[in-house]
């Protein structure tokens with residue numbers, strides 16, 4: 001019978017190390033996060049029971065098996081001396097990091113919290129899960145305390161982020177119409193706003209803004225100024241603070257956010273909210289403005305001149321934001337417009353000392369918008385001029401995102417064959433051991449079907465010389481790939497009683513699969 005080989009040639013026999021399901025484990029921290037979670041702000045990053053069905057959730061949390069992130073994780077010992085035509089089993093799947101990230105995101109999207117005490121539904125949105133990471137509410141940004149929830153939509157089954165302003169009474173119906181303008185804007189560095197509506201479901205007057213939901217995002221504030229900040233403050237031997245955030249990160253933020261501002265200003269709107277707690281990071285270095293359109297409804301419509309001032313303010317706020325991140329100095333933003341010119345110029349000096357002249361000049365341009373407008377043409381700073389000014393950095397950013405796109409494409413190509421094999425496996429399972437043919441010996445004991453039954457045994461039911469099952473994903477992939485390609489190579493199939501054996505080519509087996517499957521699909525087949 002089949003002997004398990006430690007390493008084989010991919011052209012004829014791909015190498016795949018033995019796949020041992022007993023080594024699959026569940027991450028301990030996930031096992032703790034299982035159902036019946038209470039509404040706990042500090043544990044919001046954890047997962048509750050995912051919804052079994054987007055439309056028809058069960059009220060009671062069902063027993064839920066955690067995702068097995070380790071399913072394809074490489075297990076030692078790792079073979080380092082592969083020949084060019086050899087591949088490890090991981091080579092057939094997405095890399096572990098990307099797969100885990102995507103799985104965690106999809107798990108977060110499907111999370112539900114049956115005992116949250118929140119309204120069961122709001123308009124077409126249901127299964128609300130709070131996303132706020134701290135319980136303290138402040139009206140600093142919008143003038144009203146705000147909350148944010150994840151919810152499913154009954155109309156399209158998608159997941160949305162609902163931002164609620166508590167205690168807001170809509171005075172002018174017309175102001176909510178600006179949401180339509182925001183809805184039409186499309187920019188990769190903005191979270192799309194879909195609609196806004198008022199509700200009394202929370203027992204007060206609230207207004208809800210509906211945005212795209214980006215699972216597991218964090219705010220720029222948490223990333224740079226929160227307790228677990230990604231770039232801790234660096235001090236030199238004299239205790240002086242040095243630069244902790246790499247310049248490349250700062251440029252990436254500047255490029256993305258100025259691109260969002262360009263789209264917004266071109267539509268005669270202004271962002272009006274550039275607070276680090278309202279800019280989210282949806283993956284590494286991918287930032288998005290997340291609370292657009294709210295101030296237009298809350299603050300009411302403004303004149304053309306006032307809009308121009310608001311746009312100018314956007315530039316200043318962008319400058320302050322990046323300066324505060326570069327210098328690790330929160331007060332530049334928390335003091336708002338009352339921040340002193342002295343503090344700004346001190347921090348600009350710091351930037352000039354530790355970062356490039358290009359960055360210092362870009363920030364100086366943005367921050368000069370209030371004091372000394374410098375645009376030669378219009379006399380007023382504007383985002384178009386700014387984008388023009390930092391064009392070389394746009395080019396650098398474009399280049400790195402193209403590189404990233406290439407690496408994602410190559411990740412994707414690893415999975416290309418897997419879809420094909422799943423389809424083949426489905427066909428196989430449709431064909432083999434159909435219960436309605438249990439008593440019909442003609443079904444699988446003769447002809448094509450018999451060959452397929454023996455081939456299935458050959459692929460999945462190998463035993464070693466001691467009669468123990470051989471669980472080898474390499475053998476399965478190799479055999480199925482050959483079957484799918486219909487190669488001329490021959491395979492020996494042995495009957496279950498080991499009394500007879502048949503020698504047949506993959507090409508013949510492939511045509512058996514086609515014939516039998518077509519037979520099955522015939523209306524009266």
Ligand SMILES: Nc1ncnc2c1ncn2[C@@H]1O[C@H](COP(=O)(O)OP(=O)(O)OP(=O)(O)O)[C@@H](O)[C@H]1O
Nearest residue numbers: 131132133161211212213214217218219277280290
């Ligand atoms: N569109 C969105 N999709 C997914 N998550 C989001 C979205 N917008 C915000 N979040 C997340 O929701 C959480 C709370 O956001 P929020 O804006 O309330 O920030 P906050 O730090 O609690 O600020 P505040 O103190 O002003 O409430 C953050 O972790 C943020 O990443």
